[in-house]
Amino acid sequence: MSHPILLRGSIQRRLIVQLLSGAALLAGLMFFVVQNYARDLAGQSQDEILAASVTAILDSASVRDGDLTVDIPYFSFSMLGNISEDRVFYAITRNGSFLTGYPDLPKPAAATSTGPRFRTATYDGESIRLVTATRRMSVGNQPDFIEVTVAQTRYGLRRQLAGISRTVAGFGLGFFALAAVFGIFAAQSAIQPLRQLAGSVSRRGLSDLRPVSAPVPAEMESLVGALNGFMSRLKTSLSRSEDLIAEAAHRVRTPLTTVRTQAEITLRRVDKPENRQAVREMIRAIDESSRAAGQLLDHAMVSFRSDHLETEEVELGRLTRDAVARLVPMADLRDIDMDLTIPEEALQVRGDPILMQSALLNLMDNAIKYSPPDSRVHVALRRVGTSAEVSVRDEGAGFPKADMGRLTRRFVRGGNTDTVVGSGLGLTIAHEVARAHGGQLFLTNHSEEGGACASLSFPLS
Ligand SMILES: Nc1ncnc2c1ncn2[C@@H]1O[C@H](COP(=O)(O)OP(=O)(O)OP(=O)(O)O)[C@@H](O)[C@H]1O
Ligand SMILES: [Mg+2]
CATH class of the missing domain: 1.10.287 (Helix Hairpins)
Structure with missing residues (x-):
């Protein structure tokens, strides 16, 4: 009985889990990096358009007849409207006092440099992006500060980002699926040599060391x-x-x-x-x-x-004839005739003649021992497909049916051995010889004619 094998985990499963975790981590990382990059890029383009709009309004400010006028050009808002249906707000102040636009617009970012200032705030319950720029003018030799703020809601930006996120998520999933397929394949191929080794060792014969x-x-x-x-x-x-x-x-x-x-x-x-x-x-x-x-x-x-099988070309006809000749004296003692049939053609097999002879002698010895005196033992050699088969048939009572399946085991004797001397190794020897040569041993009973029939087959060379 083979000892039960304790299993702990599986190398293949562990490899697959590790590779898939790595792939999932990379896919997640790729998703966040690309999403952040896209958000920055989209925000930057909104800022640039807002800044252009602010600059266009500031540029339109002029001093006419000693008075300051600001003509808001149409395109300064239309270029914002082109992006989406986002709402646009603005406010213009002169020297800090409100001039026109939306008076309650959130305060602009504090001025730190001369360029436009950006800020994100909430207005009317919605998130908006504000851009503010200041222009210094001279009205009647007095310095005058015009400050323009343009703001826009961020629906378009959010929609654009959602679209990009969906696409990147699709890419991430695709990358993960591909990595999973490669991961499973890699794990299987890593484990393959182990499987091959196990297969080649378990396919071996019992005595192949x-x-x-x-x-x-x-x-x-x-x-x-x-x-x-x-x-x-x-x-x-x-x-x-x-x-x-x-x-x-x-x-x-x-x-x-x-x-x-x-x-x-x-x-x-x-x-x-x-x-x-x-x-x-x-x-x-x-x-x-x-x-x-x-x-x-x-x-x-x-x-x-x-x-240590050392093979040579063996002509089975001659080998069988020699074996019969060696046992004729023993058969004569029991008045048994040895009947030999050998085909015209020479049947050649590759093998060890000493082993083959030992197997044949054991089968013939059995046929003589277990059949009644004054009977015949029929030994026949013939070609069966790509094999040569030697059959030894006697006219005795046949193999005991109850023991049929185990007669080739060591020291096993049947229930028909009353007075017959033996050790239970003859069929074991024949079976091992057949196996060493890639052949087979068949035991059958000829029910109509009676008698046991043992056949040894060897592949023809
Ligand atoms: N020709 C036969 N007719 C009937 N029974 C047989 C025949 N050949 C073998 N047997 C049965 O198969 C058993 C096993 O045969 P095997 O040749 O292995 O052992 P054995 O003949 O008892 O001993 P030995 O090792 O001396 O040959 C025999 O004990 C016998 O019961
Ligand atoms: Mg025997």
Whole structure:
């Protein structure tokens, strides 16, 4: 059972949130900067028109027949009216006393320089902008100060600003949306190498402990280094335990052969039926141990060679024929005929012939062991699409249905093994060999004709 993984946050989500917050901040900043700039610009243009209007009125002041006259020119107000339907007010004073216009207009800004003075005030409940300028004239050698104030409401300005704000807000939103798309894309592509690494490690076979060799970004160097180091340690420890199994199996098998010979000799000497039975059971136990040691040795060899697979071109016809020939003596002991069908064409596959032979021998060994005496075992090689398939079929009772799904697991034996010696590793070996070669092992029962059928398929080269 795999250990549950504790999760805390998500790098991708964190990246997206940070990028989007940055984008929102920038969009907001852009909105305020542009809006302020537009407000300044619009205010400045209103001020300039108001100042021009004030100057035009001041310029129209003249001394006629020793008297001061001010003819307000039409265009001095019309140029203000052109901007919008804003209301315009004015006031003219002479030496501080009101002459004409709106007497209650707010006081102008105090004079600090000679140029026009600007001020924002409230008049008649509305916000207005006032511009005031003064002109010095001489009437009968007396200095005379004419002061003109022109004011205007600010509807047009506000409407103009609202329009600009809407446009800038639209730009800001568009910028944010674009930044969001790029942000999500950037976060995904930043996380992509991690996904690729996880995918390539999880796609590996159980025994594939090669170091990760695909190039990775610099930031992942320590992670991949740690992973490679871990796999190398695991590999060393696995191969050490496999070596130990092989050595132990070898050491057990040799003395067992001696014990078995001695037991056979004893059996011939013993007469009492109960003693004979005891010795027979002893011989069976020795056979079981010896078989288990042999199979363990074979399994360790298969695991090792599968990990360091060295392939060559293998002609499956010849390999199958050799395997059958090796098992004919064992089949003869049970009066079983080995029936071999091999196609005319040579079927070549790339693989390790020692592993393939071991797998075939195990399937044939099973067929002979689990079928009744005086029957036939049919071994057939054929091409199936782009694969070559060797099937081994017998005329026995077939694979026990209840155990069918787990027979390829280590040390698993079916319920039909009463008197049959075995260790439950034969099908495991065949399955591992198939997998190491990119092939498959199929177990089926031929219901009409009876008997088990085990097929090994390998991709053709
Ligand atoms: N041809 C067959 N007919 C019926 N049952 C079979 C056949 N081949 C295998 N089995 C069943 O599958 C089980 C697993 O087979 P496997 O070859 O892995 O182990 P084994 O034959 O019991 O031991 P060994 O490791 O010595 O081969 C057997 O115990 C048996 O129950
Ligand atoms: Mg077997």
